[in-house]
Amino acid sequence: MSGLRRVALISMHTSPIAQPGTGDAGGMNVYVAETAQRLAARGIEVEIFTRATTSAQEPVFHPSPGVLVRHVPAGPFEGLSKADLPGQLCAFAAGVMREGARSPEGWFDVIHSHYWLSGQVGWLVSDRWRVPLVHTMHTMAKVKNAYLSADDIAEPPGRLIGEEQVVGAADVLVANTEQERQELISLYAADPARVRVVSPGVDLDLFSPGDRATARRNVAVAQEDLLLLFVGRIQPLKAPDVLVRAAARLIGRGDGLSGRIRVAILGGESGTGAGQTERLRQLADDLGIGHRVIFGEPVARDVLAQWFRAADLVIVPSYNESFGLVAIEAAACGTPVVAAAVGGLPDAVGPGGVLVEGHDPHTWADAIGALLADPDARDALGRKAIEHARGFSWERTVDHLVEVYEQAREDQETDS
Known part of the structure; x- marks a missing residue:
């Protein structure tokens, strides 16, 4: 006591x-x-x-x-x-x-x-x-x-x-x-x-594994989509543009997976991010993927857990994070994370995801694309992510x- x-x-x-x-x-x-x-x-x-x-x-x-x-x-x-x-x-x-x-x-x-x-x-x-x-x-x-x-x-x-x-x-x-x-x-x-x-x-009662099909119905995402999710404040530090550029490269490859890729960006502008949402929209339009990108406001924590369960991958391309709560919350839901190898993200991601060096969209596209093409690898990472999150x-x-x-x-x- x-x-x-x-x-x-x-x-x-x-x-x-x-x-x-x-x-x-x-x-x-x-x-x-x-x-x-x-x-x-x-x-x-x-x-x-x-x-x-x-x-x-x-x-x-x-x-x-x-x-x-x-x-x-x-x-x-x-x-x-x-x-x-x-x-x-x-x-x-x-x-x-x-x-x-x-x-x-x-x-x-x-x-x-x-x-x-x-x-x-x-x-x-x-x-x-x-x-x-x-x-x-x-x-x-x-x-x-x-x-x-x-x-x-x-x-x-x-x-x-x-x-x-x-x-x-x-x-x-x-x-x-x-x-x-x-x-x-x-x-x-x-x-x-x-x-x-x-x-x-991480709140292990709230952020926990669940049925992906049910989660997708709850957040209005099609069952056949390959969903790449970004959650966080919209500012240069968080680098959501890296995800948009990487997704455009994947979609532009024109392979069997490209037509199923969707991107969801949930967050509000912050700090030096004034006007960043509109710039991201314009970037997506300029790259020809505007119709594939969902922009949403921040959501309540229980709804956020549904988004994590609905996603195939959660993307955290930040230039720095002291820890990265988004990564560990996604992991607790059993969703693999692709994150920048910076700050505390290696600790948050652990064995439940993939770390990417640098912020070159080509490198990110390769890392994301390899996992999208390999559902068994994603499932294995998801199981490791759940186990990893239990320690936090x-x-x-x-x-x-x-x-x-x-x-x-x-x-x-x-x-x-």
């Missing part, structure tokens, strides 16, 4: 109750929401601090028993992009500390901040509340800048400096993978003794996070 009573989670730039795939909402939102719910199920109260983005939001919201979301005003509700938020750090930190002042001293046992903006706030609040700060980067500017696509924009120097400060201030840094741990040490001079690897998880439950993630929180608290008590 854990001795933890309350944990504060800080997620400044995006709310855990936002729809993943829209705006700045993505895997981090899922991470915060899933871990909060499971911490609360263990009797640990969780308060999540996030920036209010509309006047319609209740100041306090209870998404599930034991979990409380506080919408903290910081700047105008609407019209601010993530790039504008460094100017609101002071206002947000003041709002968080104002809420904290309403509670007795020692109310929280630990703070866990997510992304560098939240880490800046967590740094101040940790000092004020005299509780340890645990921080997860989720993405790192130095890594993103090293793997930019040709049409993307580099992260600004202010973010690099801010990340370095958070790395120095945090009592514990939680990395998603061993590779991320090494990047924190080599690129940010993190103390190796303060970096712990805790893999993200959110319960396991929270087991390790609780250990990290307890150790951080014990270390602070020892040092004080």
